[in-house]
Amino acid sequence: MKTLLRQSLLLIGLALLPAAGQALYYRDKVSWQTPVAASEMVTLPQAQSWSADTIWIDARPQDEFEREHVPGALLLNEDRWNELLPQVLAVWAPEKRVVIYCSSESCGSSREIAHRLRKEAGLTNVFVLEGGWEAWKKEKQ
Amino acid sequence: MNAKRILFLSVVSLWIAATAPAALVWEKTTVELNPALGAPSAVGVFKYENKGNTAVHFKGAPRTSCGCTVAALQKNEVAPGEKGEITATFNIGDRTGVQMKTITVETDDPQNPTTVLTLKANIAQLLELQPAFVFWQAGEEAKPKTILAKAGKGVTLKNVEVTSSSGDFTARVEPGPAGQFKINVQPKDTGKALNATLTVKPDAGTGAAKVYYAQARVMPPGTAKP
Numbered sequence: 001m002k003t004l005l006r007q008s009l010l011l012i013g014l015a016l017l018p019a020a021g022q023a024l025y026y027r028d029k030v031s032w033q034t035p036v037a038a039s040e041m042v043t044l045p046q047a048q049s050w051s052a053d054t055i056w057i058d059a060r061p062q063d064e065f066e067r068e069h070v071p072g073a074l075l076l077n078e079d080r081w082n083e084l085l086p087q088v089l090a091v092w093a094p095e096k097r098v099v100i101y102c103s104s105e106s107c108g109s110s111r112e113i114a115h116r117l118r119k120e121a122g123l124t125n126v127f128v129l130e131g132g133w134e135a136w137k138k139e140k141q
Numbered sequence: 142m143n144a145k146r147i148l149f150l151s152v153v154s155l156w157i158a159a160t161a162p163a164a165l166v167w168e169k170t171t172v173e174l175n176p177a178l179g180a181p182s183a184v185g186v187f188k189y190e191n192k193g194n195t196a197v198h199f200k201g202a203p204r205t206s207c208g209c210t211v212a213a214l215q216k217n218e219v220a221p222g223e224k225g226e227i228t229a230t231f232n233i234g235d236r237t238g239v240q241m242k243t244i245t246v247e248t249d250d251p252q253n254p255t256t257v258l259t260l261k262a263n264i265a266q267l268l269e270l271q272p273a274f275v276f277w278q279a280g281e282e283a284k285p286k287t288i289l290a291k292a293g294k295g296v297t298l299k300n301v302e303v304t305s306s307s308g309d310f311t312a313r314v315e316p317g318p319a320g321q322f323k324i325n326v327q328p329k330d331t332g333k334a335l336n337a338t339l340t341v342k343p344d345a346g347t348g349a350a351k352v353y354y355a356q357a358r359v360m361p362p363g364t365a366k367p
Binding site: 003014064077078093094 | 147206232
């Protein structure tokens with residue numbers, strides 16, 4: 001029993017060595033923090049329940065937006081931020097909520113847009129849609 | 142075979158498997174770029190060499206994490222000893238700050254079937270407007286609101302020129318603290334909905350003619366207060 005325990009510990013120790021090495025090597029290359037707080041994410045049912053008080057923003061590239069988008073959504077991406085931002089601000093009001101989506105759960109552009117709207121334009125009530133466009137499409141199928 | 146011998150062989154096998162050289166070896170999997178002010182794109186090159194004994198094939202085009210990045214393969218097959226590269230072009234658009242984009246490459250190399258390459262671009266900014274949007278509630282006193290024009294890192298602002306798209310708003314520029322400029326925006330009236338785009342042209346003496354925009358708005362009557 002003792003031998004088995006010792007051997008197990010030895011194996012675990014050997015496995016931990018390269019893991020520790022990788023953790024040290026990649027310590028500044030991997031983001032350990034979620035860029036968006038859970039309170040700033042919104043599920044599709046939640047966002048849909050806000051109805052008329054919601055401004056939908058599509059953060060995908062223009063060609064994907066033109067193919068299909070959430071009805072009434074406005075295009076706002078970082079390719080043409082300066083040019084597209086005025087149309088969002090023209091319909092924004094303090095009591096309105098802003099819901100931003102990009103292609104899927106893994107895309108980062110909706111988070112980037114949300115960050116810039118808060119930081120640069122000073123908007124509040126800005127949310128990122130969980131699952132993005134994929135979640136919307138799935139729900140509509 | 143006793144337990145000690147089995148353990149020893151397992152450890153040795155694991156060690157050999159973990160340290161065996163991958164056929165396709167990348168010179169760098171992260172490339173850092175510092176494009177010039179106002180540059181439309183940044184290009185990163187990822188070099189590789191097949192150090193194995195058999196040819197390695199790429200499985201399709203590399204996948205990028207963003208529509209703003211395009212990665213091009215030089216060839217689909219890499220013979221033993223052959224070198225090559227993947228060129229990744231990142232279209233900057235109106236992005237700012239540190240941008241991390243990934244390129245996922247898949248091969249039939251059993252040692253390393255998937256490699257994630259990272260393009261890190263530090264996008265220099267000539268100017269930062271804080272905030273880039275000012276608004277007044279309908280009926281609110283039409284007092285000026287200030288937008289601060291801050292120079293980017295390593296940039297010295299000589300002057301800032303501001304024009305309003307509408308005569309309903311005035312925009313006056315005055316020097317602010319630490320080389321910054323204050324843009325004081327004022328609506329003529331807050332009794333009705335108004336909109337204006339403020340065009341901000343910084344003069345940093347660098348020759349870069351980048352134009353920035355800010356928005357000013359009076360909310361329509363009946364809009365709730367924040």
